[in-house]
Amino acid sequence: MNNVNLNPRACTLCGKDYIPTSNRQKYCVECQADLNRKRCTERYCRTYRPKGYNQTREQNNCWRGGTGTYRHIAREIHGDACTECGSTKFTCAHHKDEDRTNNNPGNLEVLCRSCHAKRHELHKNFSLKV
DSSP states (O other): OOOOOOSOEEOTTTOOEEOOSSTTOOSOHHHHHHHHHHHHHHHHHHHOOOOOSOOSGGGSTTOOOSSSSHHHHHHHHHOSSOTTTOOOSSEEEEETTSOTTOOOGGGEEEEEHHHHHHHTTGGGGSOOOO
16 A cells, blocks of 8 residues: 555645645645746846857956957967968967966967867867767
8 A cells, every 4th residue: 555645635825625645745736836947947047147149359258358368469479360271260379388378479379270179189089989
């Protein structure tokens, strides 16, 4: 025999009768679903940090200023084109010695996203399953 109480109980929020599935159940199924939905919404509202849609330069949450950053220094020295292929799309600064704290102008170069991935050998992170 199962120990479930088959006696109907009144919901403490809406007053409707329901058959509880455990001894600790206080609310009917609909009220419990509403409470869970409200709890999740409140938690989301407390923890969400709006970022906006435009994340370029000054609108980015991590923006530290346009002058003096290593990206700006690399583009001043090498221009906006990739030093490997000459592309001007999706360029970024690359540290030659792969030390992010070493922002000497001689250590920086401008690479496009594709050449940057090749330089860091990111293709090795993806294994082919045969």
